[in-house]
Each structure stands twice: as C-alpha cells, then as structure tokens.
Amino acid sequence: MDSKADLLVYGMGERGILEVAVRMQAGETIEALRDLRGAAYRLGASATVPEEDSLWLPSFEEATADKIAFCHMTRVAHHETNPYNARRLLQRHGAETVVINPPAFPLNQREMDRVYGLPYSRLVHPSYGKARIPAYQVVKDSVQIMRGCFGGCTFCSITAHEGRIIQSRSEESVLSEIGQMTRMPGFSGVVSDIGGPTANMYQMRCTKPEVEAVCRRLSCVHPTICKLLGTDHGPLVSLMRKSRELDGVKKVMVASGIRMDLARRDPDYMRELVTHHVGGYLKVAPEHTDPEVLRLMKKPGSEDFEEFDREFKQASARAGKAQYLVPYYIASHPGSGLAAMIDLAVFLKRNHYKPDQVQDFIPSPFDIAACMYHTGLDPFTLQPVQVAKHLRDRKLQRALLQFFKPENYFEVRKALLEAGRSDLIGDGCDALIPARPPREALDHRRARANAALSEQSEGDHIRGGRPGTPGAPDAPGGGYRPHRKTAQRREQPRGGKRRPTA
Ligand code: SF4
Numbered sequence: 001m002d003s004k005a006d007l008l009v010y011g012m013g014e015r016g017i018l019e020v021a022v023r024m025q026a027g028e029t030i031e032a033l034r035d036l037r038g039a040a041y042r043l044g045a046s047a048t049v050p051e052e053d054s055l056w057l058p059s060f061e062e063a064t065a066d067k068i069a070f071c072h073m074t075r076v077a078h079h080e081t082n083p084y085n086a087r088r089l090l091q092r093h094g095a096e097t098v099v100i101n102p103p104a105f106p107l108n109q110r111e112m113d114r115v116y117g118l119p120y121s122r123l124v125h126p127s128y129g130k131a132r133i134p135a136y137q138v139v140k141d142s143v144q145i146m147r148g149c150f151g152g153c154t155f156c157s158i159t160a161h162e163g164r165i166i167q168s169r170s171e172e173s174v175l176s177e178i179g180q181m182t183r184m185p186g187f188s189g190v191v192s193d194i195g196g197p198t199a200n201m202y203q204m205r206c207t208k209p210e211v212e213a214v215c216r217r218l219s220c221v222h223p224t225i226c227k228l229l230g231t232d233h234g235p236l237v238s239l240m241r242k243s244r245e246l247d248g249v250k251k252v253m254v255a256s257g258i259r260m261d262l263a264r265r266d267p268d269y270m271r272e273l274v275t276h277h278v279g280g281y282l283k284v285a286p287e288h289t290d291p292e293v294l295r296l297m298k299k300p301g302s303e304d305f306e307e308f309d310r311e312f313k314q315a316s317a318r319a320g321k322a323q324y325l326v327p328y329y330i331a332s333h334p335g336s337g338l339a340a341m342i343d344l345a346v347f348l349k350r351n352h353y354k355p356d357q358v359q360d361f362i363p364s365p366f367d368i369a370a371c372m373y374h375t376g377l378d379p380f381t382l383q384p385v386q387v388a389k390h391l392r393d394r395k396l397q398r399a400l401l402q403f404f405k406p407e408n409y410f411e412v413r414k415a416l417l418e419a420g421r422s423d424l425i426g427d428g429c430d431a432l433i434p435a436r437p438p439r440e441a442l443d444h445r446r447a448r449a450n451a452a453l454s455e456q457s458e459g460d461h462i463r464g465g466r467p468g469t470p471g472a473p474d475a476p477g478g479g480y481r482p483h484r485k486t487a488q489r490r491e492q493p494r495g496g497k498r499r500p501t502a
C-alpha cells in the first residue's frame with residue numbers, strides 16, 4: 001500500500017515479469033493485467049471486488065489491533081500457497097482492498113534451464129570496483145541446482161518466495177554452468193556448493209500429481225515424511241558424480257543445508273556425500289533439541305540428528321576420513337525458554353559440540369514463527385507460546401549455546417541460577433561452567449565495565465554531551481553562546497558588580 005504500486009509481482013517472478021512486459025507492449029493496460037498469477041494489486045473504495053473463488057482475510061486494521069485476527073490471517077495465507085488449489089486472498093485496508101492472486105505455477109525444467117542459462121557475468125557489479133565483497137566470495141563458485149522447499153520450517157519464508165514444489169534444473173544445464181565456471185579467470189577448481197534452499201531435494205516431488213493438486217499440508221516431511229513424497233536421491237547422486245568428473249574440477253562441495261531425515265533414507269547418497277563432497281566439516285541444522293520447540297519449528301526430533309550423526313561418523317570412517325558435523329542451533333525461537341536452552345547446552349556438552357556460530361531468532365516477514373513472536377500464540381492451535389523478547393532474556397539464551405566461552409560465564413551462571421539449575425555449576429564433568437569464574441571471564445567483565453565507563457565519561461553530564469547528542473557543543477542550541485545569561489555570568493569579574501542582563 002505504501003509503495004502505491006499499480007501491480008506487484010511476488011515470488012520469483014520471472015514468468016510474471018515477462019508476461020507484464022509482453023502484454024503491455026501489446027497495448028494492454030495495467031488494469032487488464034489483474035488476472036496475472038503471482039500478482040497483487042489494490043482496488044479503490046468504489047471498485048468491484050472479485051469475491052468469487054476468494055477468501056477474505058481479516059482487515060489490516062483488525063489484524064493490527066487483534067492478535068487472534070493476526071493468527072487467523074497468517075494461518076489462512078499459509079494454507080493458500082499451493083498454486084494448484086490456492087484461492088485469491090482479499091484484505092481491506094481502510095476503504096481500499098488489496099487483492100492477492102494465487103501464486104504462479106512452478107517453472108518446468110525447460111523454463112528453469114532457460115532462466116539459469118542466461119549469459120550472467122558471474123561477477124560483482126562494476127560499481128564495486130576492486131572491493132572485496134565477503135558475500136560474493138561465498139557464492140562466486142557455487143551453483144544452484146533447484147529452488148523451492150517442502151520442509152515448511154516455520155522460521156523460514158522460502159515457501160512464500162519460492163514455493164513448496166521443487167523446481168529443478170536439468171543435469172545438462174547444471175554441468176554446463178560448472179563448465180563455464182572452470183573457464184573463469186581465477187577459478188581454483190573447487191565448486192564451493194552444489195545445492196539450493198536444501199541440498200538434497202533435487203528432483204523430488206509428490207508422486208501423485210492429482211493429490212498434490214489438492215494438498216494443503218504445509219510440509220511434506222513434518223510431522224512425518226509423507227508416504228506419497230518421492231525421495232529418490234538417484235538423480236542427485238548422478239549429478240554429483242558427473243559434476244566432479246568435469247575437466248578443470250578438483251572438488252565439488254555441498255555447503256547448502258542437508259535435510260537429514262531424507263538423507264538417511266538413502267545409503268548411496270550418504271556414501272557419495274561423505275566420500276566425495278565434504279571438506280572436513282558438514283553443516284547441518286537440527287536447530288534445537290526440545291521436542292516442543294522442534295514441533296513449533298516443524299523440524300524432526302532430536303533423535304533424527306543423533307542418528308544422522310552416528311551414520312555420518314560410520315560412513316566417514318569407512319571412507320577413511322576424519323570429518324565432523326557442524327550443527328546449527330537457534331536461540332530464542334518462540335517456545336524456547338531457559339529450561340529448553342539449558343537442556344540444549346547439556347546436550348552440546350555431552351556430545352562435545354562447541355558451536356562456533358549461533359543464530360539468534362529474528363522474525364522474518366510473514367513466516368509462521370514471526371506470527372508466534374508477535375502474538376505469543378501458535379496460529380494453528382491458538383495455544384500460548386513462550387516468547388523471549390527482552391534483550392536480557394535473549395542474551396541469556398544466546399550465551400547458553402556457547403556456555404564454554406569464558407566471556408559468557410556470568411550470563412550462563414545467571415541463567416542457571418534463575419532456572420534453579422545450580423547443579424550445573426561446579427567442577428564435575430557434568431557441569432556446564434566451573435564454580436569459580438575463570439580468569440578470562442573476569443578479564444572480559446572488567447574490559448566490558450571499562451568500556452561502559454569510558455562511554456559514560458563522554459556523556460553529557462560531564463563534558464556537555466557526546467557529539468551530535470542534545471546538549472553537546474555541536475547540537476543545535478548547545479555549547480557556549482556569548483549572549484546567554486550563563487555566559488555573561490561566567491564573564492563577570494569575581495566580586496564585581498553584576499552586569500545587567502537583557
Ligand atoms: S500428498 Fe504428501 S507428498 Fe504430496 S504434496 Fe501433499 S504432503 Fe507433499
């Protein structure tokens with residue numbers, strides 16, 4: 001609404017944008033394009049609203065004021081993401097109406113190949129010059145083989161952008177792109193990632209198109225893997241083998257996340273992955289260990305990760321490789337309280353995991369977890385969900401994920417005492433932190449206190465304000481002004497007669 005756009009194409013949009021261009025070139029008006037799938041538009045108060053085959057969402061004003069209405073809006077919208085059965089969504093904004101057409105149909109393989117076969121330069125925009133761009137380093141030697149995800153994790157908005165139906169490129173298209181990469185100046189011979197939103201969903205799809213067309217499940221793999229889901233890793237294994245055999249390629253890595261429950265179904269894939277496509281460490285995302293948090297996330301249970309870990313170690317040993325899993329966890333996800341995070345920390349300690357990177361939950365627009373964060377409710381059951389919103393609580397949860405770091409000692413201690421888990425403070429092998437703070441913890445606390453003090457000493461009560469703040473010499477109305485009463489008093493000679501003031 002704020003953009004005042006006449007028409008908004010949402011999702012990946014390649015087909016939609018092309019259709020807009022072609023039809024407008026042929027003389028059609030913007031109004032005539034309102035039949036476009038994957039598009040949204042606004043209607044004025046007097047316009048006719050297309051109510052047939054449509055669902056009304058709570059109005060913007062209702063959803064803003066009422067958390068139950070917000071949950072209802074989220075629930076309905078997420079059930080209308082299957083392009084084969086989604087209905088048009090309508091929402092009032094004051095006197096106007098926003099109309100959201102059903103999503104675009106997925107691209108077929110030929111269309112995917114066309115999109116990915118365009119003559120991209122694979123370079124950063126010339127405006128960056130010779131600057132080193134960290135994000136570019138991550139992707140410059142990677143290749144995307146598919147898009148979409150049927151996992152339905154509630155903290156992720158991939159379904160909203162790319163859809164739940166997997167759209168894959170052909171083997172030839174992927175191999176041709178890797179061939180181009182080998183001819184790029186500076187290519188080291190290592191393809192840093194062959195993947196997509198999930199590394200091992202290539203060419204997977206519902207085996208019954210007629211059921212897929214009417215299905216409204218939000219995930220094909222939660223709470224269990226649907227028996228109609230095709231989970232054959234054969235095409236992916238073939239692609240992995242062929243890609244590493246290309247001239248100029250020394251190694252092809254898998255850096256995108258693996259869906260562990262699917263991978264475990266296929267020993268061939270596990271063998272192929274572990275033997276040829278892991279560079280010492282494999283990133284996986286169990287995200288949590290608490291069953292209730294995992295249920296709210298729509299992630300498999302913790303035992304799934306433990307089983308994968310066991311199989312990964314066995315397969316690595318068979319391949320004669322010392323390789324390790326790098327599990328990723330999220331702190332402060334809705335549903336996650338101190339007790340759940342402490343259990344997670346205990347799990348990490350028992351299994352000798354020391355996560356180097358941790359994720360703090362950030363609500364992203366329109367995902368289900370963001371709705372939980374905002375409303376404190378599960379939008380599907382309307383049951384209350386615990387939410388850590390205060391910075392202090394979030395810091396404690398985050399510290400627990402890295403309980404082994406001395407700089408987190410005092411926060412972890414605070415969390416354990418608050419949760420009544422002083423049994424985990426001590427010098428036994430089950431304790432998370434020692435009874436006495438290590439020297440580094442004290443040094444870190446001192447350094448932090450000094451930093452805070454020096455920041456404070458620059459504050460307005462001592463030196464007239466930090467630059468740019470109210471009261472600072474450079475602030476409007478601040479600093480020394482010769483004609484002010486205070487300035488005149490200052491200039492008055494000691495013991496002398498007061499100058500008259502204006
Ligand atoms: S029927 Fe099963 S596999 Fe098919 S779309 Fe629905 S959940 Fe996915």
